[in-house]
Amino acid sequence: MIPVKGFSGQKVAVLGLGRSGLTTVRALRAGGAEPICWDDNPAARETAEGEGFSCVDLRSHGVFEDIAALIVSPGIPHLYPAPNPVVTAAQEAGVPVDNDIGLFFRSFAGPEWNNYDTPPRVIAVTGSNGKSTTAALIHHILTEAGRASQLAGNIGRGVLDIDPGGDGSVVVLELSSYQTELARALTPDVAVFTNLSPDHLDRHGGMGGYFAAKRRLFAEGGPDRAVIGIDEPEGAFLAGQLAEGPTDDRVIRISVARKLTGPGWQVFARKGFLSEYRKGRQAGAIDLREIKGLPGAHNHQNACSAYAACRALGLAPRVIESALHSFPGLPHRSQIIAEADGITYVNDSKATNVDSAIKALSAFGKIRWICGGLEKEGGLDALSEALDQVVRAYVIGREAAEFAMRLKADAMVCTTMAEAVKQAMADALPGETVLLAPAAASFDQYDNFEQRGDDFATEVKSRLAKG
Template sequence: MIPVRGYEGAKVAVLGLGRSGLATARALVEGGAEALVWDDNEAARSRAADEGFTVADLTKAQSFQDVAALIVSPGIPHLYPAPNRVVQLAMDAGVPVDNDIGLFFRSFATDDWDRFDVTPKVIAVTGSNGKSTTSALIHHILCHVNRDAQLAGNIGRGVLDIDPPVDGSVVVLELSSYQTELARSLTPDIAVFTNLTPDHLDRHGGFGGYFAAKRRLFAEGGPDRAVIGVDEVEGQFMANQLAQGPTDDQVIRVSGSRKLAGNDWHVFAKKGFLAEWRKGRQVASIDLRAIPGLPGTHNHQNACAAYAALRPLGLAPKVIEAALHTFKGLPHRSQTIAEQNGVRYVNDSKATNADSAAKALSAFKNIRWICGGLEKEGGLGRVQAQLPNVAKAYVIGREAAAFALHLGDTPLEVCDTMERAVASAAAEAQPGDTVLLAPAAASFDQYDSFEKRGEDFISQVQAVLKA
């Protein structure tokens, strides 16, 4: 646990009592604060009370008398489309609003670090797609070389629930736009921006607000090194804003699809090969094509971002390359779950928007594509260029028929359920085909989460293959 510093003897309110909320309350108490907790869910309040926390109805204005701060969980709106009523009451009372990420950065460093030979580091990863895989890949490589490392934030453990750092520790944080937008303190040593595509636009008042939330990690965080994906204009703009000149190596530009030029520090993948260039000279090359845990150009971009984040820590290219070959991938992200009779079954349930689904579709040929769900803003325009890779689409979800209308002349079957989609796809698949779940939509019309959707896909595939 990371005890929260700066609130000793003060009352701090915590809104939302899921994993991060409870961890925050515990860390506040460990640091000497009094935690006043609230959740609209009665069962969550009851669990917090059983743990000994003071449950205070924060929906009443008088609850913020003598409160030093309100700490908000990521899923609770603090600005758009409208602030949660508790957040609004705190702002009306002049009470600072923060989140667990802000508390972490103000509390992580301690006087104990004076005795360390190697100062602990924080690598923070954000972006629309690939941030989970990039974060996990960085953590995997650090563990492979026996460096003390912890994975936290939007993946792994709650950020305040991790162990205090030891000499040479590295903490790898995956940060969502909800987290970067609200955190009052952001001070990573190395910050990574993977890419930007439309997502969560209702929570940020549009695409510009979404980009601004991501940009805070760099513009206000002031990292020693910034690893920036430049395959979109927003990344190009941010790299340009952060660099002090054409040879500034505090910015490492990354591309997953094209060769980069210039005398700066850059890492790119082209035709399956990762290349590192610095000061106009190539210093390393890695063949990514034979790494099963990183299929497709989108994962090659993730590999480039992870590689670039680790090079400033002194890891050699050959060491990183060896670790890449041992990476198995993450569940629900281009996860190969079975191969039988020449047919590959891949679970990419995390492809919850059109851009991430398009990247999954670009990684394979002869695809039996299981898609559909709760459609997001922006439609399916980004998948259109990859539809030639699709032999047939099998559409699921409560609005499957409406979703299917976006697929044009692509052969398709409206299946409604995962069970029917998997059965049909498996029955029609030929050797060389890939049965791919990449929904291009949220899961909440039929499932509690993308994880539950992916687990159902895995279960249905296993049932079909055993039959």
């Protein structure tokens, strides 16, 4: 655990007692603070009280008179679409509002670091798509290279739940826009921006607010090195803002859309080959085509980002290449769950928006596509650019019929996962891929995308077992 510094002997309010909230309360107490907790869920309050923490309704009048700070869990809005009343009350009382990410960055370093040969490093990864895979891939590469590494944030453990940094160790954080938008301290050694596409727009008041939340990772303190995907205008703009000139190798530009040239530091992938150029000369190259855990251009972008981050820490290209080949991929993200009779079954339940579904569809050949669910804002029109390889769509969800009508593809309304898998498996031919890439949220039928992906995997394996 990382004890929170700076609040010893002071009361600190914590709003939200989920995984990160409860960990925050423990870390505050470990640092000598007196945490005051609240969650609208009685069961969450009961859990906190069972550990000896005080729960006080933070909506009560005058509660912030002697509070030093309010720590807010990621899912609680502080501005858009409307601020939580507790956040408003804290701001009116002049109480600083922060989150566990901000507490981590102010508390991670310790006096023992003066005795280390190599101080601990933090790599933080943000973006719209691919950040989980990129963060996990960086962690995997570091571990395979013999570097002590911990994976935390929006993946793995909560940031305050990890072990203190050791000599030469690395913490890899996946950070969502919900986490970066509010943290009062953001000082990673290496920061990664994968890409940007519309998501969570109601929470951020539009695309500009969404980009601004991501940009804070690079603006609040500033990393020593920034790895920036420049295939969207926002990424290109961010790289331009951070670099002092064409030769500034503190910025590593990433692309899977084109070859990058110039005197700076670039990593790009074309036709399945990753290339690193520095000062106009090639410094490394990797054939990504046979790496099963990283199929498709979107995963090649993840590989470029992870490669660049690890190169920024001094790892050799061949060490990184070896680790890429042993990367198993993440559950629910282009995860191959079975191969039988020449047919490949892939679970990409994490493809919860149109952009991520397009990337999944572009990674395979002839596809039997299982899609549908709770549609996000923005519609489905953009999917048309990736439907050439779709033989047929099998649509699930409560609004499956309406979803199917808007697809510019041969579509079958199945409603349930069981029916979709049954029909797709019956139709699939050797050389084809049965792909779950919903392009929608899961909450109309499932608690989360993991449950949806598990249901798909269970149905596929059950039917394969029956022959």
